[in-house]
Amino acid sequence: MSSALHTDRYELTMLEAGLRDGTAHRRCVFELFARRLPGARRYGVVAGTGRLISLLRDFRFGDDELRFLRDEKVVDAATLRFLEDYRFSGTITGYREGELYFPGSPVLTVEGTFAEAVVLETLALSVLNHDSAVATAAARMSVAAGGRPLAEMGSRRAGEESAVAAARAAYIAGFSATSNLEAGRVWGIPTMGTAAHAWTLLHDSEEDAFRAQIDALGIGTTLLVDTYDTRAGVELAVRVAGTGLGGVRLDSGDLPVVAAQVRAQLDELGATGTRITVTSDLDEFAIAALAASPVDAYGVGTSVVTGSGAPTAGMVYKLVARQDAAGGWVPVAKASASKASTGGRKAAFRVCEDGTATAELITVSDGFEPLDTAAEHDDARPLQVTLVDAGDPDTAAEGPSGVRAARAHHARVREELPVRGLALSRSDPAIPTVFADAASRARRDQPARD
Amino acid sequence: MSSALHTDRYELTMLEAGLRDGTAHRRCVFELFARRLPGARRYGVVAGTGRLISLLRDFRFGDDELRFLRDEKVVDAATLRFLEDYRFSGTITGYREGELYFPGSPVLTVEGTFAEAVVLETLALSVLNHDSAVATAAARMSVAAGGRPLAEMGSRRAGEESAVAAARAAYIAGFSATSNLEAGRVWGIPTMGTAAHAWTLLHDSEEDAFRAQIDALGIGTTLLVDTYDTRAGVELAVRVAGTGLGGVRLDSGDLPVVAAQVRAQLDELGATGTRITVTSDLDEFAIAALAASPVDAYGVGTSVVTGSGAPTAGMVYKLVARQDAAGGWVPVAKASASKASTGGRKAAFRVCEDGTATAELITVSDGFEPLDTAAEHDDARPLQVTLVDAGDPDTAAEGPSGVRAARAHHARVREELPVRGLALSRSDPAIPTVFADAASRARRDQPARD
Numbered sequence: 001m002s003s004a005l006h007t008d009r010y011e012l013t014m015l016e017a018g019l020r021d022g023t024a025h026r027r028c029v030f031e032l033f034a035r036r037l038p039g040a041r042r043y044g045v046v047a048g049t050g051r052l053i054s055l056l057r058d059f060r061f062g063d064d065e066l067r068f069l070r071d072e073k074v075v076d077a078a079t080l081r082f083l084e085d086y087r088f089s090g091t092i093t094g095y096r097e098g099e100l101y102f103p104g105s106p107v108l109t110v111e112g113t114f115a116e117a118v119v120l121e122t123l124a125l126s127v128l129n130h131d132s133a134v135a136t137a138a139a140r141m142s143v144a145a146g147g148r149p150l151a152e153m154g155s156r157r158a159g160e161e162s163a164v165a166a167a168r169a170a171y172i173a174g175f176s177a178t179s180n181l182e183a184g185r186v187w188g189i190p191t192m193g194t195a196a197h198a199w200t201l202l203h204d205s206e207e208d209a210f211r212a213q214i215d216a217l218g219i220g221t222t223l224l225v226d227t228y229d230t231r232a233g234v235e236l237a238v239r240v241a242g243t244g245l246g247g248v249r250l251d252s253g254d255l256p257v258v259a260a261q262v263r264a265q266l267d268e269l270g271a272t273g274t275r276i277t278v279t280s281d282l283d284e285f286a287i288a289a290l291a292a293s294p295v296d297a298y299g300v301g302t303s304v305v306t307g308s309g310a311p312t313a314g315m316v317y318k319l320v321a322r323q324d325a326a327g328g329w330v331p332v333a334k335a336s337a338s339k340a341s342t343g344g345r346k347a348a349f350r351v352c353e354d355g356t357a358t359a360e361l362i363t364v365s366d367g368f369e370p371l372d373t374a375a376e377h378d379d380a381r382p383l384q385v386t387l388v389d390a391g392d393p394d395t396a397a398e399g400p401s402g403v404r405a406a407r408a409h410h411a412r413v414r415e416e417l418p419v420r421g422l423a424l425s426r427s428d429p430a431i432p433t434v435f436a437d438a439a440s441r442a443r444r445d446q447p448a449r450d
Numbered sequence: 451m452s453s454a455l456h457t458d459r460y461e462l463t464m465l466e467a468g469l470r471d472g473t474a475h476r477r478c479v480f481e482l483f484a485r486r487l488p489g490a491r492r493y494g495v496v497a498g499t500g501r502l503i504s505l506l507r508d509f510r511f512g513d514d515e516l517r518f519l520r521d522e523k524v525v526d527a528a529t530l531r532f533l534e535d536y537r538f539s540g541t542i543t544g545y546r547e548g549e550l551y552f553p554g555s556p557v558l559t560v561e562g563t564f565a566e567a568v569v570l571e572t573l574a575l576s577v578l579n580h581d582s583a584v585a586t587a588a589a590r591m592s593v594a595a596g597g598r599p600l601a602e603m604g605s606r607r608a609g610e611e612s613a614v615a616a617a618r619a620a621y622i623a624g625f626s627a628t629s630n631l632e633a634g635r636v637w638g639i640p641t642m643g644t645a646a647h648a649w650t651l652l653h654d655s656e657e658d659a660f661r662a663q664i665d666a667l668g669i670g671t672t673l674l675v676d677t678y679d680t681r682a683g684v685e686l687a688v689r690v691a692g693t694g695l696g697g698v699r700l701d702s703g704d705l706p707v708v709a710a711q712v713r714a715q716l717d718e719l720g721a722t723g724t725r726i727t728v729t730s731d732l733d734e735f736a737i738a739a740l741a742a743s744p745v746d747a748y749g750v751g752t753s754v755v756t757g758s759g760a761p762t763a764g765m766v767y768k769l770v771a772r773q774d775a776a777g778g779w780v781p782v783a784k785a786s787a788s789k790a791s792t793g794g795r796k797a798a799f800r801v802c803e804d805g806t807a808t809a810e811l812i813t814v815s816d817g818f819e820p821l822d823t824a825a826e827h828d829d830a831r832p833l834q835v836t837l838v839d840a841g842d843p844d845t846a847a848e849g850p851s852g853v854r855a856a857r858a859h860h861a862r863v864r865e866e867l868p869v870r871g872l873a874l875s876r877s878d879p880a881i882p883t884v885f886a887d888a889a890s891r892a893r894r895d896q897p898a899r900d
Binding site: 008118179204213253280305332 | 456
């Protein structure tokens with residue numbers, strides 16, 4: 001499966017024109033970043049990096065792709081010849097998957113000729129925008145859930161392939177499992193799930209359904225008790241399974257009230273070890289509202305796969321530096337109203353004090369080499385790693401092991417945030433983004449006048 | 451590529467338990483419908499049907515899928531043997547792709563054994579929920595745009611595969627083109643696009659960039675004029691291309707104001723035939739606000755691919771009828787708070803008066819055969835067609851020709867809506883959903899007492 005036509009037509013149109021006037025061969029630096037955090041959130045979570053690296057391997061124009069471009073006259077013959085041999089040979093640096101990001105963070109930096117870098121715009125943005133939107137929502141839910149486990153079960157509310165990516169992103173951001181079997185197969189994510197209401201309705205009685213489920217799955221299973229009447233369902237569940245019943249699931253009603261009632265009823269019946277899972281229309285706010293309720297686990301669907309109100313991270317892919325005709329490097333930026341960008345190659349550091357993040361420091365170079373001011377800070381963690389080195393992908397970031405590493409990294413860096421930065425309410429980013437360029441550095445380096 | 455693991459684990463768990471107690475072989479009717487229209491919209495647009503039919507062909511459990519299920523102990527050996535031979539042999543009826551739907555409309559009806567029908571829940575919902583959400587948003591934009599062409603260019607703000615499906619859904623609902631090349635290749639949708647800001651920034655001057663684009667693409671191309679200063683950009687564009695310039699694109703600023711200024715400037719310069727395309731953060735409301743502006747075409751990104759505030763259609767897949775142990779048919783429904791469903795097999799008709807829709811009539815049968823009350827109405831259009839007939843898919847609904855048919859069907863049925871039903875504001879559905887069952891029909895059939 002080629003990923004090469006996950007591309008907006010204008011990228012190939014620019015390529016054609018650039019091959020014609022020679023500018024397509026100019027070396028360029030493109031940057032992928034977010035101008036702001038959607039929904040006035042406090043932080044974003046980078047996800048999709050490992051998927052993107054794998055998709056880049058398949059970014060080849062094969063017979064099917066070339067035939068389409070030729071038949072539809074999308075590009076001329078010279079451009080077709082270029083695409084036939086296309087293989088990204090540039091370098092991509094970026095934030096580790098699972099890392100936090102803030103407005104202006106250079107989440108991905110793509111270096112290469114204009115020709116090889118411009119065609120990656122759509123694919124890179126599709127993957128990072130979708131996966132980061134889900135991961136950001138998932139991280140907020142994970143914070144709201146405290147230590148209680150969260151399962152992602154929103155596949156049905158997302159496009160079928162995005163559903164797999166969403167399960168992966170949620171797991172990186174702190175979820176513990178998914179209902180999606182393909183996410184289990186491809187990314188090694190633990191899968192979960194026992195029965196739907198259809199299972200109860202299929203049987204001539206709720207008792208038949210519970211008995212059959214326990215016969216097949218044992219008393220450790222979770223019974224869905226709200227198909228008809230929750231109180232009667234709980235009573236029946238314990239009668240059929242005994243007090244060793246693993247769990248009950250509640251998928252409707254006013255959950256704080258129902259969870260308390262069901263816990264009391266289970267305890268009365270002697271099923272004190274039976275766990276309660278709730279799954280009805282949860283988002284980070286509903287989860288937070290259940291913090292004091294006797295709930296053992298959450299299942300989250302729609303809201304996590306749709307980014308809980310922000311289904312895209314809104315990242316953009318902009319040319320920030322390029323060579324001129326003489327080979328010198330020029331920082332570039334557009335001046336469009338409310339969409340201005342900052343030209344120049346960036347380096348990024350998380351500045352911490354006593355282990356708590358205080359700023360996102362982004363240095364801006366006027367040449368090709370990034371400006372390194374990290375040495376000026378006692379505790380400034382460099383945020384960028386090499387993801388593709390002269391065309392060679394970082395295999396450690398791919399596959400299930402990449403997912404596990406990203407999940408561990410996310411858990412680690414989330415600990416650095418100041419406590420107020422974890423709040424769910426709308427506000428400014430948890431830490432300010434501070435830009436530093438060579439000129440401001442030179443000013444700082446001058447001795448004070450007094 | 452198998453689609454078989456685009457499945458929630460609980461479907462296979464229920465399958466295992468049902469194979470064990472024999473209920474998996476009971477014949478069932480599942481129904482896919484929406485309880486409400488998200489965002490208090492007036493109508494929904496069905497999309498994804500043709501994609502689903504194709505994905506069903508690939509719903510086979512191959513070596514990779516079976517190995518995963520065995521290694522992870524998801525199901526037992528008997529279930530693995532069942533899945534190895536799995537092929538959907540049931541019948542699916544449903545709304546034509548492009549059709550309008552309302553709360554309770556039986557968008558899809560899946561008949562088969564519990565075993566073969568329950569495993570399709572996630573895939574069917576993923577496809578229909580995503581594509582219908584996009585199509586519904588797109589239809590509202592198409593209404594707002596009047597006769598002006600709309601291009602979908604939101605791939606970068608959606609997962610990479612969902613982006614292709616979104617381009618397809620938007621085209622069905624009235625868009626005229628997409629930026630996404632894969633959607634062009636796979637679904638035959640016209641593609642468009644010329645240049646990004648990066649093209650201008652790549653060059654030593656805006657003039658170099660415009661000249662190179664015109665050299666490659668001719669003066670019929672569209673120049674992006676807002677990289678630095680829009681007024682200077684327009685002046686330069688006409689100076690370089692001449693008054694025969696095809697178009698300019700505006701991607702920033704207060705569009706009603708900027709469009710009027712640019713139109714006046716183009717006319718002053720003699721470029722009276724040069725078209726204006728606007729592309730900055732448009733949704734149906736922004737498009738409506740530009741109705742009186744001199745805009746020739748719209749490009750829509752984020753809002754259309756994310757359903758303009760409703761990224762999922764919120765459809766559910768519910769068991770509504772099944773056989774009992776004796777082979778008789780039983781309508782079934784759950785009674786969960788605020789999630790109650792209506793049991794029984796449905797037939798659906800759009801009731802019209804003088805060509806204008808007045809009601810969504812849904813008849814509810816207490817047996818297997820749907821209840822046909824259409825004959826009681828002068829003008830009741832049956833809404834359901836056979837999509838899969840005893841395992842055999844309707845090939846006419848697949849591929850590019852299926853997309854064209856869906857687009858034509860949508861344009862036709864949208865004309866039936868009452869004018870007030872096309873409004874963008876939040877309100878009740880454009881027409882009421884009326885349920886009729888055998889009992890109410892019998893009551894109607896009795897002669898009046900007087």
